[in-house]
Amino acid sequence: MSSDETSGTVERMAGAEPVPGSAKTDPILVADGVRRSFGGLKAVDVEHLQVQRGTITALIGPNGAGKSTLFNLLTGFDRVDAGRWTFEGRAINGRRGHQVARAGMVRTFQLTKALTRMTVLDNMLLGAGGQFGERMAGAFLRPVWREQERNNTRRAMELLERFKLVDKRDDMAGSLSGGQRKLLEMARALMTDPTMIMLDEPMAGVNPALVQSLLAHITSLRDEGKTVLFVEHDMDVIMGISDWIVVLAQGQVIAEGRPSDIRSNQQVIDAYLGAQEETAATGGSDDD
Amino acid sequence: MDILSILAESTRSALGPIAAIYALAAIGLNFHYGYTGLLNFGQVGFMLVGAYGVGISVVVLELPVLVGFAVGLLCALVLALLLGIPTLRLREDYLAITTIAAAEVLRLVYRAGFAEPLTGGVYGMQNLSAGFRSINPFDGGARYGVGPLSYNGNHLWVLVVTWGLVALMVGLTWMLMHSPWGRVIKGIREDEDAVRSLGKNVFAYKMQALVLGGLVGALAGCMLAVYQASIQPDQFKPQVTFFLWVILLLGGAGRAFGPVLGAMAFWFLMTFTDGVLRGFGSMGWLPFLSGPDYGAIQLAFVGVLLVLLIVFRPQGIIGDRKEMLINVK
């Protein structure tokens, strides 16, 4: 299993050097000089970053490294001080959040955003794109959008089934547990049928048994050809499913590489030791 | 004190044209706050431009009353765009501050001396309902109905049209909110960033809701003008917006029928307290108060009502308490 994974990884990431800012053979996302400061604090200062299409890339780093801020910047939820980036070859810097999402780059949030006073199914249906009934005038033409609504509902139910939320479809999203909300948010993001999905700590608070099936989902997303970029703190998870790992510390990319490269990278160990000794220690011991 | 006649009078008021007009304006506010989560503290401003749209068109420009309605609605559209464009991208409180200020500025401008040739200044405008009455299918002089619920033909005509508009708007609300469009709108109320992350243009939806609610508010203003046949700028003080909020919360925000029930209950209670106060006064039970003080007590009563409502029934008459409290867990 692990040798399979490694050989697949090598293939998917063929030709990529394990150095910060390394070039990829088929990058879906290319960012240049992305900077954002809060007062005197340089939260993000990424010189160059490429994400390979069709891979699972992990974005890791100590707390406060700037991972979530980088997500916000790239997806149009925050404004950069400087920087340009392209998605599928098209420049999308300066685009607003919904435009980035429509371009096919969809993100979830570290602090889960379930739409609490709406049902789980309505949460899901909100994810579907190109709905005729979402236009104001279209709202009155029920016969026109009924068919589309039915198809979207079917797709939503399939996803809910996959994420073990199908029994909750008519419950208010606010009545879900924290872990269930994480699952709902991920399922909802998938309703948009994204090309690239960016998950900010998707496993936080999800029970270990479910983590395994979540990981399987993420892997199958990649196998369907989607690109996954995710933030995570659990080293087992990261090492287990990532094709590529990008390490951020104090806003900068300090290392990049395959799991095996990152494991032995002294700079990464230092960064983690400097910021959070315990995580580094458990990460090291798990590393059989 | 005749409690039966007070009750009859209160019922008449709950079903009267003013209740219908407030219901209409509160339906607009329901679009803003109840469904979209927009804090509009200046709904009276939309009523004002609606009422003066009719007034200026009919009296100054001598246009037909229906054109007056169109002018009023157009003014509301412009007002909504002016309020929304700078604020709807910002945090929600900016709209709140802007609307409360804009409504008050509008009142002051419409009553100012320089505006007098157009708006009549502090004196307002008179003789506004001739056009409306000329299309009245009822006989203006005759009385219709029974007992305390009888009206002359002109009032009946206003009643039918205003409640008809209320019914139409309730239907419109229901249809919109049971469509995918309404789903996006409710999503924005819950968390606009989540909706944005799914590729919806949140700004455009908020703008649509602001315009829609503003238009319904202006329609209420138009009906006020033709009902009263005259308008004064000082009718459009901030307390009208406050009453509309009480009505919305009383009936149940985010419910299609909430504003209607709220308006009926509100005007019933207002008339009832007024009747009871006058009754006590005439029996000499309120020795320290004279007639004009009753209005102040009535207002205090509205305040107490609001406090009691928020403590004991925050979801309003027909709201769902479970849904209301779902975030507080």
Ligand SMILES: Nc1ncnc2c1ncn2[C@@H]1O[C@H](COP(=O)(O)OP(=O)(O)OP(=O)(O)O)[C@@H](O)[C@H]1O
């Ligand atoms: N809106 C803001 N205003 C001021 N400072 C901010 C803001 N957002 C983030 N920061 C700062 O920027 C830095 C990076 O924060 P960010 O949330 O991106 O970290 P992170 O890598 O996601 O951390 P974690 O793993 O804890 O989620 C932190 O020092 C944080 O305090």
Ligand SMILES: [Mg+2]
């Ligand atoms: Mg974070």
